[in-house]
Amino acid sequence: MAVGYLIGSIGMLVWRLLELPEATGRRADALRLGVILPMVALVAWNTIHVSEWQSSVRLAVGMPPVEGAHAIRTLLIAVAIFAALLVTGRAIGLMFDWLRARLVPFMPRRVANLAGGLIAAAILLVVTRDGIVNAAFGAVDRSLARAAHFFEPDGPPPSDPRASGGPGSLIDWGEMGAQGRDFVLRGPVQAEIAAFTGRQATAPLRIYVGLEAAQTPEDRAAIAVAEMERVGAFDRANLIVAMPTGTGWLDPGSHGPVEYLLDGDVATVAVQYSYLTSPLALVFETERGLDQSLALMRAVTERWDQMPEDARPRLYLHGLSLGAWSSMYAVDLFQLVNNPIDGALWAGPPFPSDLWRRATARRDPDSPYVLPRVGNGRLVRFADQRTRIAPGGWGRMRIVFLQYASDPIVFYEPAAAWRRPQWMREPPAFDVSDELSWMPVVTMLQLALDMALATDVAPGYGHNYVAEDYIPAWAAVLGLDWPRSEIARLQAHCGSDRSPGCRPPAGGAFVDAGSRL
Template identity: 45%
Template sequence: MIRRLADAVSGAGLVLGALFMAASLTPSLIPRGEGVQGALAGVCFAAGYRVAVLLRWIWVTLDLPLIRGRLRRRLLLVSAAVAALIVASFLWRATDWQNSIRTVMGMEPAPAELPLMIGTIALAVATVLLTLSKLIALFLRRLIGRIERVVPRRAAHLLGLIIGGVLLWSLANGVLFSGFIRTADTSARALDAVVPPDIRPPADPLRTGSPASLVAWEDLGREGRNYIATTPTPQAIAAVAGGPALQPLRAYVGLNAADTAEDRAALAVAELDRIGGFDRSILVVAMPTGTGWLDPAAMETLEYLHRGDVATVALQYSYLPSWISLLVEPEYSAEAGRALFSAVRRHWLTLPPAARPKLYLYGLSLGAYSSQQSLRLSEMIDQPFAGALWVGPPFVSPLWQTVTRERDPASPEWLPRMERAQAVRFTNGQQGLSAQDAWGGIRIVYLQYASDPVVFFSPGSLLHPPGWMNAPRGPDVSPELRWYPIVSFLQLAFDMAVSLNVPMGHGHLYAYGDHIAPWIAVTQPEGWDRQGLDRLRAHFAALQAQATGG
């Protein structure tokens, strides 16, 4: 029994799995608690183990010699001891590595018992994954055995691997993944429809969802109702900005309000026109995140800066969180962004040039992706919009990728500086918006944190280090961060899933105060001196502390 068990275990797999697990304990962009880090460590151990098994399978397929018998069992014992030593030594340092990220983000230190909790969870996760992979390997062996009856052995191995891979992928993608998406969509749809009794339809006819509105309160969706209900009052804005203020206008259309993106966009424009949005000085076409959420840190700072003389129009395109929407339906967000911007711009062009509001675009996360995708070159040349603020743009954003590649090579990838362009700037809220820089007719600003994995995840990190790891590092990136093949890819993938589990001002959680300088650069509000801006920053710092319990 013991011999049979020993023969089933790969010594090289144990060592390589331990090395993968050890590398996963080192810091990446986001601090990880024991649950996430334990799951990541277990996944990495299983991945390393299976890579070693795959290499052995290739070795066997090529008819190369293997070590067998007593020598193999002795080497297995040595390998197990080495693997245990590697895991123990790296677990011992895990707390310090996590604290190296927590320190730069101003977080509490990790608990002293972190290594024990990580090791326990990692063991459970690795056991489940290796058992599952063992069952898959058994299926592939039997499939190859059947194919060997009719074709030569090597060809059978290759053919069996291809056929088995296709069957397993079809099962995972067509059944398991589709089932997960259906369940997530059903749950999100039900949550979106819930109308809390403490959030009532507004009576003000200038608010979407009121009795005078073209959009029913129930058709705004959960995030749309929250967005309309939290519109700041003129009195609140005037108390901070000084002087008279207007009521900001917010038009919003939920996913249930019409059947197609074009119909929802047309309804949004009609609602915007009804409330007088085209009569304001500033008009923003805003694309929300996947669930329909619009960040108050962005919307309210803009409305305060312009003393309420702002109209915003937005529409919902999904019930799902952005990371799921990005995986399964990115075309929906792009379609919605294009439909809304086109509809707004068509109406905007019918207005006399002197009477038009300045037209801007805004998006956060998947909303930034869809907002960028909504543009066409002709609209940048013929009567262009005034500018855009795109926050936390996902790594798949084509326009963001292009301008990042075209940066001054002397500037870091996490904070590009454009060599000759006059239209685009990058900032982390504190750096990158020099007052001496010349601007063109269009002003576009990307707000991104160096620690945001939604921005800086890279499929290429599987095999080579991404450029943002080069010196100088971002201010909230651990100096202990290193690149490891395969493992860094998995670390960043896990980081995306927990990118909001950080203090505001890091990761994918953008702070109120960090929107002020970008909005000033893009929209050029008037009437603000240093004292007024200090008062504004203090107001939003207090609001942020209240929102985060700080």
Template identity: 40%
Template sequence: MDADRPTAVDRARRAAGSVLGAVGRWFARRELSWPGMLGALLGLAAAMTPSLLPRPTLYLGFIAGVGAALGYALGVLVAWVVRRTGLPLPPARVRRVAWRVLSWAGPVLAVVVVVVGCQWQDDVRVLVGEERRTSSAFLVGVLALAVGLALIALGRALRRLSRRVSRLLGRWVPASVASLLGVVVVTLLVYWLAAGVLFRVVVDVADSVYAGTNAGTPDGVEPVTSPLRSGSPASAVSWDSLGRQGRAFVAGGPSTDEIAEVTGERATEPIRVYAGLDSADDAAGRAQLAVEELERTGAFDRSVLVVAGATGTGWTEPQQMAALEYLWGGDTAIATIQYSFLPSWLSFLVDADRASEAGRLLFDAVHARWAELPEDDRPQLVSYGLSLGSFAAQAPFGSVGDLTARVDGALYVGTPNFTPLWRTITAERDPGSPQWQPVVDDGRTVRFASDGTGLVTQAGTWDSPRVAYLQHASDPVVWWSWDLLTRQPDWLAEPRGPDVSGRVRWFPVLTFVQVTVDQFFGVSVPDGHGHNYASQVVAAWAAVTEPPGWTDAELADLQSLIDETLTLPTLPGADVG
């Protein structure tokens, strides 16, 4: 009996047949706009071009549908403008032939576009070190059709609504004014629903979900007992107030035995200081609490003191922290505070000011105490951040001069495009150097590289304090910007990075959508690509802080150890940026 039941594939094929049949009837009745359908075909073709990272089938179909809907809207708009200018329409016979040609050639071309686009995704997979696994063109086509038609139907509904509003307003104002007001009223209504009601619902749901997550403790993490960690019995910061990521941070890292086994020398237990959202009433209180913890643990007597920016949930990359502690034999202290428990993509939208405030208050508080110490008897003060944590860590500094006047080094990884200091430095790059890897003042102070080794192999002298930026040409977090809506970025106009496809093209609005979606699986690609920097951490820290006694071979061995023992989350949307 069960053998006679239709499978999921059978149901999908029937659904696709029904949709195609409906589209065919629309064509027959000419309920769709011919210029709109031509624009939809062109929009589909643009959407199927590669972006920075290979897209899974679901995302590929969604973006293809969005591209087709945008193309349809553009075609309808062009037709409307032509009509408004009074240009004569083609003869009826020409219009009939055009419909026949499009009704037959359009579906064939759409299939070709989808199939070729799926193959192009395989080319991107090779560029970022993945194995070939061609996406299902059938599923992509079905998803694109469903999304595209849904958006077109929504657009038509909004157009009908604006016409009704216009007719209502036409009772009191001239028709031309009423038409414009109808569009304005509906546009404002849509904006209020999307940016107000819907967004608020999303934030409220996320608050509820992630508040519960923040209250939990990762599997295998036990309360700390060492007085050198926040949350211990000796700490003024309670274990329960740290939050999920804070508890993982203070309980993590290599032990003295593990460090000694790598260095061959006696090790010191690293200091880790953290203040969670519940540790104090506000960011200023958490920053002051962190300084008190640094004082209590003797952090100002260590060789290196890192002021770290955390991502949205309060997470700091375990590989980065462990690498520093190994390199310095544990003679280190790391301090950070939490400003949100939302994932970074959402935290950026609602908590960007909090991230900036937390980064500024924490660094200023630590620096004020550090500056009181004799210059020859204080630790290296290093600023560090990954992704949204990099944005927070750079918030205290208005320029390179301001940064180098107050730190002994800085390491920023996968910096978001909206970071003011990063934008200023990148805009001032030397002529001829590309945006994806700029050269600034011949690399004397600030250096950019796609891997840690590349920081020290660049020509010229690298003066102290050293400022390093790690960024990949294929990292969507680095290259996402509101500017993508309306302007081609330099990283596409200039010579491209080695892992960016030559088939990537900029399209208004559509490229913004593509790079936005890329961020959800930026850490799912292999090390050295996208938003995954785990394999470059040892060389980067060694370049910035210059620990004594390490050979290149030993650095490589340490990186291999970290790669084997620590792994990043690999699920799309995991909060590592």
């Protein structure tokens, strides 16, 4: 409603700037009535059908239908928000009028209008993004940093000298933050892995450097590599460089299963770059994750390159959400040609991810946009909840994008404001409502709001990725030809209460995306 009103207001402004004739008297009243009556009819139509439409979306992502009062509640919320935005817009308009009135005595009216508009826009930009908002999130960031020192850790540091924060560790237990301490402590232990596989297992290594460990990305990356040297990470058969989400969270649904798949013979290293949730970090700390990922990747690969090729570990990259975007940013395609890594698993890649966009653009035209097929599948393959990736046909590197068709963080498009996205020109996936249709401007706003709510859905939909879907994707990346029955057994194990190291803690599946602290 507010955006539609804004578009109409801009149209009227342009009309008046061009000094075109305006209707008056009864003709003006008739025009207003010709706009208001269809608008009222449209609102009534939407109110009648909104519960049906919303229920179709919810049922597609494993949620119950809406309650009977949903339509009225939605309409009241919309009217309240419209009123608040209208008042804000009028206030901005009054500021513009005041500015141009002060400029008119010194310049022609049209120049004063243009200058007043530019000054008002500059004031808004400084006061919002570079002023109030930036200061507010800076204060939040600093307060969370202080809180990391103020509050005692939930438990004592690990007693294992090979654990980050344990005896002899180069990383302070208190500086790791809650997300880092949770990552280090929650994974499956050696005995659990051996009991499940029936084979001899190794204790997995998890190295985590918190944001408070050092001031610069390069210094934090250096601490990570030094810690890896200390615990013998480069002596493992497999090495995973993982980038966390904005708050520093790493999904146990991914890291627990991969340690089962590799019999524990794996070291995972991660470095925190922010305290903000991923959507906020993406907007207000865009460069932090990219800089940290690049610094960590360079530091690790420099040490890895020094090792004899037949003695160094297999190297994999991993990230979820903003972590996937940051991880992809650190990939140097020219370096990979001469010295390729072994593979990567990127889950829920945000729509700005350049490597994902390029891979999607190379899709076979006969394949769905939400689940592309790229070439002969030797390098890149895509997977969703139902995909079974064939074990054969891979090349030297194996890259898998795990994405759900119902994930708006992956499939949001700003261009949806004026054109239908490609995925909406095709039959909808099983987890997308058949009722979803494209409307100029409206669809783009719907998708933008969906991004903010992308994890408030059942596990296995939206941006809520689960262990059961990570497992076959990891098996493909690692080149493991496990029988389908064993994959299913591990999925059942990681989806149950018997393996808490494969599941997020109670209270939220994806603890990064919401405002939970």
